[in-house]
Amino acid sequence: MTVSGRGPRERMVFSAAQLIRRDGVGSTGMRSVAVHAQAPRGSLQHYFPGGKEQLVDEAVGWAGRYAAGRVARFMAALPEPTPGGLFDRMVRQWTEEYERQGFGGGCPVAAATVDRAASVESTRGAASAAFAEWTGAVARALADMGVPADRCEPLATLMIGSLEGAILIARAERSVRALTTVSRELGPVLDAAAGESVRPRPKGAADE
């Protein structure tokens, strides 16, 4: 994704998310966001009267909507959707980024949580809402694939939790090992919850 083709406000929110996921909240300055977004510096005050806190919260909200939206796109692209196939796609979005662009960025919601959960209540709330939106989208997809209702939210939490943790380990190690590991280990567990344990995952689901 690039910053082009959007309005200045949208570009600044997007740029803030990109810088936060690379350097954390503390090292992301308002000025560098404006530069990254190719926006006049004065426009920050105009669009974000609440300052950095407002911009960070909106970046976190954008990230939650983006992650939730990707779930529907992954589902649409899977010829025969399975829970393990969905998780494989969620993980592969990260392995592909890391293999193409290096390990420079993690999840902006994780960064906001680490840096602000203890000190900025609005940002903690934004992170909680982002996780909830993403978890809800994954849980609904699991339900559509035949996972029993009472298992959808727990399994969605397991998927997002293990993905978030594997992103951290991958960035530290500069290796996709942890990401491919959680996908390979959890795939059969997730498929079993939808009654797919006996039947091997269709080959098309992994090739998309």
Add this chain to the structure above:
Amino acid sequence: MTVSGRGPRERMVFSAAQLIRRDGVGSTGMRSVAVHAQAPRGSLQHYFPGGKEQLVDEAVGWAGRYAAGRVARFMAALPEPTPGGLFDRMVRQWTEEYERQGFGGGCPVAAATVDRAASVESTRGAASAAFAEWTGAVARALADMGVPADRCEPLATLMIGSLEGAILIARAERSVRALTTVSRELGPVLDAAAGESVRPRPKGAADE
């Protein structure tokens, strides 16, 4: 844990880990570390000539050794050790902290990764080493419990990854829900790898 009963150097490393896991690396100042450690401010220069970078790296190293050391203690305390029982103890260290002290702190290795993996090579390396030390301790424990050799490291990575991600979600939500969820979901999966799938986990393992 408290800062008392250690030398000033050790106290400062410990205090740095505590402040980093609460506020992230960016918001943790050298001066506040000295105050937290009840150490004279000049002693920072004396013990850490490499400045904040050295202190952060040593705090991350301390956290890795601490997490690895806890694995042996959890194993020793389990009357009948099982992989699911070990994971339950690893997770419960966090649920107990959050229920007693609130959601103020996460994992310092996660914080260092989010804030410095892209910008400070020595800190990224320290985080990688910390994850490796912790993963190695968990993998050895799994081997001792009968998990086949080629499954020990992948399952240890899954345990640590899902725990790290659940810590993030728990802090954002101010709820232990994600932590109890990953423990409940993965416990049977881990026990199955050690051939424990049929036999229920001994009651003592959960109550200890």
